[in-house]
Amino acid sequence: MRFFGIILAALVAVPAQGEAIQQTKGSFEDKFRQLEEHLPTPNVYRTGSGAPGHAYWQQEVDYKIKVALDEHARTITGSETIVYQNNSPDTLTYLWLQLDQNRFSKHSDAYETMEMGGAEKKMRYTTLRYLARTEQQEWGFNLTRVQSAGADLNFAISDTMMRIDLPKPLKPGASFTFDIDWNYNIPEGKAMGARGGYQPYERDGNDVYFIAQWFPRLAAYTDLQGWEHKQFLGTGEFTLEFGDYDVEITVPGDHIVGSTGELQNAKDVLSKEQRDRLKKAETADRPVFVVTHEEALENEKEGSSSTKTWHFKADNVRDFAFASSRKFVWDAWGVKLPDSNRTVMAMSLYPDEAMPLWDKYSTQAIAHTLDTYSRYSFEYPYPVAWSVHGPIGGGMEYPMITSNGYPVEITKDKDGTEQRTYSRRTKYGLISVVIHEIGHIYFPMTVNTDERNWAWMDEGINSFLQSLAEREWEANYPARRAMTGGVIPYMTSPDQNPIMTQSDSIIGYGPNAYTKPAVALNILRETVMGRELFDFAFHEYSRRWKFKRPYPADFFRTMEDASAVDLDWFWRGWFYTTDHVDIAIKGVTHARINTGDPNVENPINREKDQKEKTYIGEMRDAQSGTQRRVDRFPDLLDFYNENDDFIVTEKQKKAYASKLKGLKDWEKELLKFGHELYFIEFENIGGLVMPLVLDVEYEDGSHEEVRVAAEIWRENAKTVSKLLVRNKAIKSVTLDPYNELADADVNNNSWPAKPVMSRVELYKRETSRNLMKEVLDGSAEMDKAPE
Numbered sequence: 001m002r003f004f005g006i007i008l009a010a011l012v013a014v015p016a017q018g019e020a021i022q023q024t025k026g027s028f029e030d031k032f033r034q035l036e037e038h039l040p041t042p043n044v045y046r047t048g049s050g051a052p053g054h055a056y057w058q059q060e061v062d063y064k065i066k067v068a069l070d071e072h073a074r075t076i077t078g079s080e081t082i083v084y085q086n087n088s089p090d091t092l093t094y095l096w097l098q099l100d101q102n103r104f105s106k107h108s109d110a111y112e113t114m115e116m117g118g119a120e121k122k123m124r125y126t127t128l129r130y131l132a133r134t135e136q137q138e139w140g141f142n143l144t145r146v147q148s149a150g151a152d153l154n155f156a157i158s159d160t161m162m163r164i165d166l167p168k169p170l171k172p173g174a175s176f177t178f179d180i181d182w183n184y185n186i187p188e189g190k191a192m193g194a195r196g197g198y199q200p201y202e203r204d205g206n207d208v209y210f211i212a213q214w215f216p217r218l219a220a221y222t223d224l225q226g227w228e229h230k231q232f233l234g235t236g237e238f239t240l241e242f243g244d245y246d247v248e249i250t251v252p253g254d255h256i257v258g259s260t261g262e263l264q265n266a267k268d269v270l271s272k273e274q275r276d277r278l279k280k281a282e283t284a285d286r287p288v289f290v291v292t293h294e295e296a297l298e299n300e301k302e303g304s305s306s307t308k309t310w311h312f313k314a315d316n317v318r319d320f321a322f323a324s325s326r327k328f329v330w331d332a333w334g335v336k337l338p339d340s341n342r343t344v345m346a347m348s349l350y351p352d353e354a355m356p357l358w359d360k361y362s363t364q365a366i367a368h369t370l371d372t373y374s375r376y377s378f379e380y381p382y383p384v385a386w387s388v389h390g391p392i393g394g395g396m397e398y399p400m401i402t403s404n405g406y407p408v409e410i411t412k413d414k415d416g417t418e419q420r421t422y423s424r425r426t427k428y429g430l431i432s433v434v435i436h437e438i439g440h441i442y443f444p445m446t447v448n449t450d451e452r453n454w455a456w457m458d459e460g461i462n463s464f465l466q467s468l469a470e471r472e473w474e475a476n477y478p479a480r481r482a483m484t485g486g487v488i489p490y491m492t493s494p495d496q497n498p499i500m501t502q503s504d505s506i507i508g509y510g511p512n513a514y515t516k517p518a519v520a521l522n523i524l525r526e527t528v529m530g531r532e533l534f535d536f537a538f539h540e541y542s543r544r545w546k547f548k549r550p551y552p553a554d555f556f557r558t559m560e561d562a563s564a565v566d567l568d569w570f571w572r573g574w575f576y577t578t579d580h581v582d583i584a585i586k587g588v589t590h591a592r593i594n595t596g597d598p599n600v601e602n603p604i605n606r607e608k609d610q611k612e613k614t615y616i617g618e619m620r621d622a623q624s625g626t627q628r629r630v631d632r633f634p635d636l637l638d639f640y641n642e643n644d645d646f647i648v649t650e651k652q653k654k655a656y657a658s659k660l661k662g663l664k665d666w667e668k669e670l671l672k673f674g675h676e677l678y679f680i681e682f683e684n685i686g687g688l689v690m691p692l693v694l695d696v697e698y699e700d701g702s703h704e705e706v707r708v709a710a711e712i713w714r715e716n717a718k719t720v721s722k723l724l725v726r727n728k729a730i731k732s733v734t735l736d737p738y739n740e741l742a743d744a745d746v747n748n749n750s751w752p753a754k755p756v757m758s759r760v761e762l763y764k765r766e767t768s769r770n771l772m773k774e775v776l777d778g779s780a781e782m783d784k785a786p787e
């Protein structure tokens, strides 16, 4: 999800890491130290290669739900039967469920620990609206029945978590069936910073509903963490168990419903014409309207007192959400997957207020995501993919269905004519958010990562894939997220923490969980591993963990295991520290091989000596024709005045001849090696060790791209020298010529140094306040006013 609402408290803790191995002499920093000491020990559930082990297990939870949406009361009333299948080797005595709606209660941890960050003088209207709504109404789940086989169950509620005590211990392999009835007030999505809810439309008085995190659902129980039941504070999303869903949704009779799963009773809820249009859409070459714009406008004019029940089934999903409104325009398009030839229905639901924009881009962006993500990871595993213009500002994902923002701007001209426009930001914002949220159906809805703990595993990996899809949409797509430059302000700021930080403690959720890992993975692909090795390893990670639950170590280990590239330094630097990239070219030394021949070397040394001895005083004396003593008494001149230290002596010649005699032919040959030697010295200012990417320009005008692996830093992470042996002279060297390293300071990236080009803007100094004039001008205006 990419919704940034109210910022919650962020506690920074310095991790107390094992210090068993320490550098206690000198200042050597081992940036290549292997990560094992920080990773969980491999076992039968998760192997050292990063793959699921032979005894890997996960729980299964199946739901049968009946739910009714009351649009007048804006409430949800539901009844569910849950079958919990214990596939773990452990006997369980209680179950934990998530009650996500409870986070809107004024007694919730989320609300009570909300920190205003010194905002006492200024507050956003939207923040006060959230505070006011929370105080004004009762929010959260109202549970009316918690039973198993007709008998009440003991349970306890702790904020957004609920423990159900099992009547008898649940053995490995056994299952437990129980029922919960509930209701709750639906929050207004934008006002409450919710991931679902309703959005009211003033013009016609109708709502758009996106109903999410709406039923009591089982928390995850895993081999690595036990129960995953950290409280829901609003930021760290969730992880759940896979299972099968059978859901009957009762809504006003004129509503259109989009949902996780496949519709079971089209005949009861869709007209013959709508069913025909859907059929046509399966094989059409572009999206087809199932409900047209005109029909939607007609539909929203009058309400309905009847109800209809839409029946959906979804297999092997880890959650369930749905959307409902009488305002919906509906377009659909069958997208054929290249490997299996299976057809996925890409569909969008949006009100008139989202046109013209959504009708052009939403379903196309879904199809584009299915096309690109399926190539980089695995084929889209579900039958449908929805993009709904929902009641939240950014976007939010659930299996097969996503809620996305970005409406058009509707204004009125002076003569009352309506104008509909959208900004560049809105256009690309919509395409990007659809790619992003549909992308989440792969990660984490299929590769079941845990955002309550590790936001980067779905937001970062998904933002990375999003950047690949965006680059395939059009050239120079304004993809803000994966550009290396975008992450530099965050990576150089003191207000940050490592990517490996639990979700709710992250400082700067956007740059930390989305941008930095997306940039890191792009660097891994383009600069460190190369596309071929990276893509193979990433496919392997996706394949291994599809419909399973990986943790960070499983990703780190798989990427190495499948590529034969030691990446511990990369994970360590980018994911475990707050170092940034700033590599400087400190200097270049140009050298040639010393021949040892006095006839060659002595004149070179003489020239060097003369250069070094150049001195302004001597120069001015010579210019002014100063008379020296030896000019007045020439007999003071002797041998040393006629011969400098660089004359070639017989002794030197003999020494050279005897040195040659002691050399083998191939050694003698090397003394004549005529190449130019360039020692380029680099300094690591930012802390992150990185590959060196150089554009070398030669005196003859030609260019060479030089790439040096990060391992050059393995013995000295602060300064290194790279030797280039070339048979032509170098004119200039530029570090990171294609902006791939996220280097924070480019002023030190060139030899010889280059000026930074800029434009200086002229401005006038502001005059100070003239109260007398202000009053006079004001009264002059007031005089005029009555005219």
Ligand SMILES: [Zn+2]
Residues within 6 Å of the ligand: 001, 002, 436, 440, 458, 459, 462
């Ligand atoms: Zn996301």
